[in-house]
């Protein structure tokens with residue numbers, strides 16, 4: 231278990247751990263994280279029909295996942311600031327086990343449920359109902375007082391490619407050539423970062439995979455802590471974050 235982070239950028243700060251997030255989170259001070267933005271395993275033993283990556287994820291078996299989500303939510307609650315939020319991907323509809331429902335029922339024991347978002351990602355494979363979306367649960371400690379910085383007044387709980395500039399999963403920025411079997415679009419993570427944080431906030435992704443949240447944070451000038459248990463994904467995340475530049479308007483001294 232490696233409990234020492236690699237600092238891969240100083241400003242905005244990006245520090246990443248190759249480790250088990252349940253162990254690393256214990257070392258994070260109380261009320262120090264402004265946003266948890268993450269995409270944990272969904273408990274479905276997933277193998278992607280879309281990417282070349284056929285490997286399975288750690289802690290993605292239903293039993294392992296169920297064991298993990300309670301301590302995970304407890305840690306999120308401890309380390310978030312009083313107005314901090316948690317945006318957590320948690321699967322689509324269908325399948326043998328209603329994992330979105332299971333996750334939400336557990337989450338509301340610890341948090342206020344702000345919204346369940348739908349990310350409309352593509353028209354899926356299959357017969358009859360084709361899976362076309364994923365849910366993201368958005369949580370806060372306080373039901374009224376939480377970080378929310380959208381100024382458009384058009385912030386929908388459906389996030390979709392065509393209207394909101396998030397690439398469709400297949401054939402877009404995330405797709406067949408992804409380096410991780412469940413890689414998310416950078417634009418999806420950027421959208422949530424812009425809604426729930428401001429420059430210089432500290433964002434945690436404890437299941438960072440190929441580092442998409444870290445890339446989005448660096449582009450937007452947010453400080454980032456990322457944790458990944460699998461060495462090969464950790465190395466991909468490290469390279470992707472290192473190769474990212476901060477948007478000019480998000481750099482130090484430039485007011486957005």
Ligand SMILES: C[S@@+](CC[C@H](N)C(=O)[O-])C[C@H]1O[C@@H](n2cnc3c(N)ncnc32)[C@H](O)[C@@H]1O
Nearest residue numbers: 250251269289410413414437439440442458459
């Ligand atoms: C759904 S994927 C995240 C993909 C990511 N959003 C991306 O764009 O690449 C979940 C990741 O969590 C990692 N993981 C599973 N259990 C973990 C744990 N206890 N601590 C840290 N990482 C873990 C898996 O190896 C996997 O890469």
